[in-house]
Amino acid sequence: MASKRKRVVLSLTDKLKIIEQLDKGVTGKKLSEIYGVGEATICDIKNSKSTLLNFVWVFENEDGSSSRKTMKTATNKNLEDAVFKWFLQQRSMGNPISGPILCEKAKILAEKLGYSSFKLSADSAAAENFIEKFKTAAESYDPEFVYNADETGLVWKALPKTTLASKRESSAPGHKVSKERVTVLNCANSTGNHKLPLLLIGKSKNPRAFKNVKKLPLFYKSQPKAWMTAALFTEWYDEVFIPEVKKHQKSVRKEERKTAYIDGDV
Structure with missing residues (x-):
């Protein structure tokens, strides 16, 4: 009798890495072996690509770096996963989520999870540059x-x-x-x-x-x-x-x- 596969819970970071590798042509079968999950799980991640990338875009867009070509993941995986679950819950109810709303929720969850040193980084130079460009264009x-x-x-x-x-x-x-x-x-x-x-x-x-x-x-x-x-x-x-x-x-x-x-x- 074949032994059951050990249940593996993938973090948001892992899911983003899988999406990147799928885009590069790595097969679902190969990725299922690497991450120790079934091919069906890889398929589910592929199908949820737009939701995952939308979450990352909303979160990162607050720092003025929407033109970034690579997906940056957080160092606090537990916090990142908690914020993502909240994001999915809000979207399932149809609530529009913007960058500021998501960032504020991240701060609240970070405090509850005990990340006392957590803070959101922001590209102030890029933000100031955008404001100046907008003022010039609006003239x-x-x-x-x-x-x-x-x-x-x-x-x-x-x-x-x-x-x-x-x-x-x-x-x-x-x-x-x-x-x-x-x-x-x-x-x-x-x-x-x-x-x-x-x-x-x-x-x-x-x-x-x-x-x-x-x-x-x-x-x-x-x-x-x-x-x-x-x-x-x-x-x-x-x-x-x-x-x-x-x-x-x-x-x-x-x-x-x-x-x-x-x-x-x-």
């Missing part, structure tokens, strides 16, 4: 037509944390804590004179709450997990952003001015 734009947009998650059925129900119990009597959420994209120009209709992303294709409302000041779209996707953003940009900006240009009689769009996570 050719009218502030009226420089727009900033950012998304946020809204848990719209949750009780406020300051209620007696949330302090003394996990939910109000007879009710479970609701985690139902939507994603909202806000966009306005730098002067604050022009606020675009909100982009609201929910799970339902035809929300019953909208049936008796003829016209809402928002652009509603549905997505299985109520997440922002490239396709939804492109649709919003083409169908809402461009027409609304042109309308605003006409209203202030500056129809020939250039328009700059800035993502809130940059």
Whole structure:
């Protein structure tokens, strides 16, 4: 009778190394032998490549080094894995995670895990350089037509944390804590004179709450997990952003001015 393979738990660092080696052409069979795991595990890691790289990008983008071509892993593997698990949990609930949010959570988890000397490094020179380049580029734009947009998650059925129900119990009597959420994209120009209709992303294709409302000041779209996707953003940009900006240009009689769009996570 063949002996069972010893269970091996791969760290995030190992998974990133496996992805790098897969990209270089190393076979799944060879990697399964090197790391002592089944080929199915290697296949799962390959399939989760985008999630892993997205996590690394969000974490590293905070230091202004998004152009880095190699993946740098943390020296504190336990902390890195804990942050990654939290990241996956938040994404499973559809919560948008930015670099600052992830870094703040890393600090909290580091304290809980006993990493007293833990600190996040940042390339201050690169950040300052980016700011100066942005200022120079923005000089050719009218502030009226420089727009900033950012998304946020809204848990719209949750009780406020300051209620007696949330302090003394996990939910109000007879009710479970609701985690139902939507994603909202806000966009306005730098002067604050022009606020675009909100982009609201929910799970339902035809929300019953909208049936008796003829016209809402928002652009509603549905997505299985109520997440922002490239396709939804492109649709919003083409169908809402461009027409609304042109309308605003006409209203202030500056129809020939250039328009700059800035993502809130940059």
